[in-house]
Amino acid sequence: MAKRDYYEVLGVGRSASADDIKKAYRKIAFEQHPDRNPGSKEAEARFKEATEAYEVLRDSDQRARYDQFGHAATGGGGAASYDFSGFDLADALRSFMREFGQGGGFDEIFGSTGRGRFDPRGDDLQVRVALTLEEVATGVEKKIRLKHLKRCSTCHGKGGSGEQQCTQCQGRGQVRRVQQSVFGQFVNVSTCPRCDGAGQIFKDPCPTFHGDGRVQETETITVKVPAGVSSGNFIPLRGLGDAGPRGGTAGDLIVIIEEKEHALFEREGNDLHLTVPVSYSTLALGGKVEVPTLDGGTATVHVHAGSPSGHVSRLRGKGLPSLRGHKGDLVTRLEVWVPERLPGADKKLLEELGRSESMRPPRPGKARAPRSRDAHG
Numbered sequence: 001m002a003k004r005d006y007y008e009v010l011g012v013g014r015s016a017s018a019d020d021i022k023k024a025y026r027k028i029a030f031e032q033h034p035d036r037n038p039g040s041k042e043a044e045a046r047f048k049e050a051t052e053a054y055e056v057l058r059d060s061d062q063r064a065r066y067d068q069f070g071h072a073a074t075g076g077g078g079a080a081s082y083d084f085s086g087f088d089l090a091d092a093l094r095s096f097m098r099e100f101g102q103g104g105g106f107d108e109i110f111g112s113t114g115r116g117r118f119d120p121r122g123d124d125l126q127v128r129v130a131l132t133l134e135e136v137a138t139g140v141e142k143k144i145r146l147k148h149l150k151r152c153s154t155c156h157g158k159g160g161s162g163e164q165q166c167t168q169c170q171g172r173g174q175v176r177r178v179q180q181s182v183f184g185q186f187v188n189v190s191t192c193p194r195c196d197g198a199g200q201i202f203k204d205p206c207p208t209f210h211g212d213g214r215v216q217e218t219e220t221i222t223v224k225v226p227a228g229v230s231s232g233n234f235i236p237l238r239g240l241g242d243a244g245p246r247g248g249t250a251g252d253l254i255v256i257i258e259e260k261e262h263a264l265f266e267r268e269g270n271d272l273h274l275t276v277p278v279s280y281s282t283l284a285l286g287g288k289v290e291v292p293t294l295d296g297g298t299a300t301v302h303v304h305a306g307s308p309s310g311h312v313s314r315l316r317g318k319g320l321p322s323l324r325g326h327k328g329d330l331v332t333r334l335e336v337w338v339p340e341r342l343p344g345a346d347k348k349l350l351e352e353l354g355r356s357e358s359m360r361p362p363r364p365g366k367a368r369a370p371r372s373r374d375a376h377g
Contacts, residue, residue, distance in 0.1 A: 003071050006053035014067070018058065022099075025054035029096055034089070044089060051092035089189055094172070120198070120248025122149065122214075125241045129223065130258045133265055133272070137294055137320050139227035146221055146253065149214040149242040155206035157247040159213035162203025166195035173199040198246060213246045223255050228270070228323040233257045265294060270328025272319045276301065277337040283307050291332055293318050301332050309336040 007014055010024040028050040030036070037043035056062045129142050151157030165171040169192035177188045191197040208215055223235065234256045241251025265272040276291050286305035290298045299315050311334045319328025342350070353359050 004049070005070075006057055006066065009049055009053040010057070018060075021054065021057050025050055025058075026099075029054075033096070034093075047096075048089055048092045051095050055095055088176075088178075093174075093189075120244040120246050122242035122244040122248060122251040124251040124254060126254045126256060128256045128258050129225065130260050131225065131229070132260050133262045133267060133294060133320070135225070136229060136259065137227060140225050142223045142225060144221050144223055144255075145218060146240070147216065147218045148240070148253075150217045151243045151247070152206060152208045152213050152215050154208045155213055157213040157243065158206070159246040160202030160205040163200045164203060166192060166199055166201045168192055168194040169199065171199040173197040196245070214243050221253075225255075225257070226323060228321045228325075229257045230267075231257060231259045264292065267320065268331075270320045270322050270326070271331050272328065273331045273333065275335050276332050278303065278334050280336055283309065283311075283334065283336060289334075291315075291330075293330060294320075299330065301334075303334065307334060309334060 007016070010021060010028065012020055012024045016024070029047060032043045032047040032050065034040075034044055034047065056066050125146070125148055127144055127146065129144070131140065131142075152159075155161070166173075169175050173192055173195065174189050174197070175192050176190075192199075195201050206213065221237075221240065223237070225235065234254050237253040237255065239250045240253035243250045259267065265274055267273075272294060274291060276289060278289055282289065282303055284306065286307070287303050289301045289303055291301055293299050293315075299318055301313050301315070303311075313332050313334075315330040315332065317327045318330035321327050
């Protein structure tokens, strides 16, 4: 396949300044970098292509020869050319690190710590905390026993002494294996097994935890949970995850909220729902019903005469708070209570009532719809 024009690859004109060329390459390289596009062969090829173009156009002599001879100036034809016949991904990455690896924005974009591509940040950890609705309503402090990796006190997290360049990867943190096949040359780039990607090894590794710079410890921490949380909410606690190897940044602890099922109330958003059993006579004649509230108190539901079973009322502000402080409602649903057994005298009274014309229910299709009223307790 014919190579694309280098100016076209970087998206600049032939009169572009050296600064414009560098800016164009930086934008493409950061977008297509393998660390940002793991496993993408298309991004890898685009990254390599942009780096090759930049290597030529950044140098005024090379650029002048390219402007005169095109790709013929880069085909390995003598001292006047730049040979890209063996230019692979590892070469492209080294070129990129030369330009941006130290103080050029690489740290900000990829979270590196200044050791090439090695990122020693520790793992994030997750823990689930189950709360009652009462705890959701008021907020709570929970104590958690946490097992995680902390910095070794023997080597202060460094991992050892006598730091020197890894001889297997020559300080790059990666090793590459070149294989030839009928389809061409394949390059496999992987983390160096000797230095684990750090690019450095220790002459005298710390004997604790094999020179990793971390030890496993169990400690008890306190988590402050604000009022109004719900299942699925999470609280990030920065730096309480595993410490990074060799003095790297610690990961985070993610506290995930779960709710325990309540014996009386069901939650819907910030509203609480409660089914209230009432007698038929209260529904027919009206009255007042005391209902429990989540805080352990009671509230009064006013039942209007002729209220049907299933009637819904709202007690304003008796629900759960939101994270912003607004309180939901307590939604009550009246349900007629039917006794399982009746003494003889009560049974005769009901039989007598049942013979009354006013006590006969309407035919299907003419039944009234349940009314809904707001009640203030």
